[in-house]
Amino acid sequence: MEHMEVAANNYVAFTFFIGTMAMMAAAVFFFFELSNTSPKWRTSVLVSGLITFIAAVHYYYMRGYNLETGDSPTFFRYVDWILTVPLMCVEFYLITKKAGAKITLLWKLIFASLVMLITGYVGEAIYPMETQSWVWGAISGLAYFYIVYLVWFGEVKSLASTSSPAVNSAVKVLGWFVLVGWAIYPLGYILGTKGGLFGMQIVADPAAASHAMDIVYNIGDAINKIGFGLVIYALSRKEA
Ligand SMILES: *C/C=C(C)/C=C/C=C(C)/C=C/C1=C(C)CCCC1(C)C
Secondary structure, three states, rough: OOOOOOOOOOOHHHHHHHHHHHHHHHHHHHHHHHOOHHHHHHHHHHHHHHHHHHHHHHEEEHHHHHHHOOOOHHHHHHHHHHHHHHHHHHHHHHHHHHOOOOOOOOOOHHHHHHHHHHHHHHHHHHOOOOOOHHHHHHHHHHHHHHHHHHHOOOOOOOHHHHHOHHHHHHHHHHHHHHHOOOOOOHHHHHHHHHOOOOEEEEEOOHHHHHHHHHHHEEEEEEEHHHHHHHHHHHHHHHHO
């Protein structure tokens, strides 16, 4: 097999490499910190470790795939998200559980996240033509706004307001991750798909479009997966 290395000007391969390293380091950190985390927060910190560990394994694979083929590892990207985004929903459920969160809230969040991701995959990989990709992207966006609604105005918000001040402020920070950090992804979708923005083409060259998409998604993953985990970790230290 041909010898592969990351060229210094290959930003896509570089962000896959850094992403792998960052996710691995974060997972090791969360797992090792478990032994000095109070039992009350241990499951939450464990879930932070699982999110970054699952991402590390996928990034290791995606890094190799991208290096060998030069292509975007769309399928494994979405496999990663389908496993990790519902686990982020679990984090919301776990930290508001003491204030009375019901399991139905968890199912609502998970269902919305699956609709968001499955329709996004359909628009990226199954019907990527300009007449269709934006419609699937828009449906995905509706599911996304439903999650934003639950966290900012709905059940998550009202549970947080009856929680301890530390939980309430953690939910607020996580809410910003969902509103701003998660909004990075539709940006990648718009740059990377043909006609992702109401049928309009933003990046004309198909290779440049897919590179832009991968870089944006890789930045989004590092911010959101590690950031989410650190918010939970900080909460576990603030309120032992
Ligand atoms: C760790 C991975 C995370 C937090 C992934 C989040 C992904 C999204 C919020 C994706 C959202 C999308 C839209 C809102 C519209 C276009 C299609 C998607 C799937 C990119």
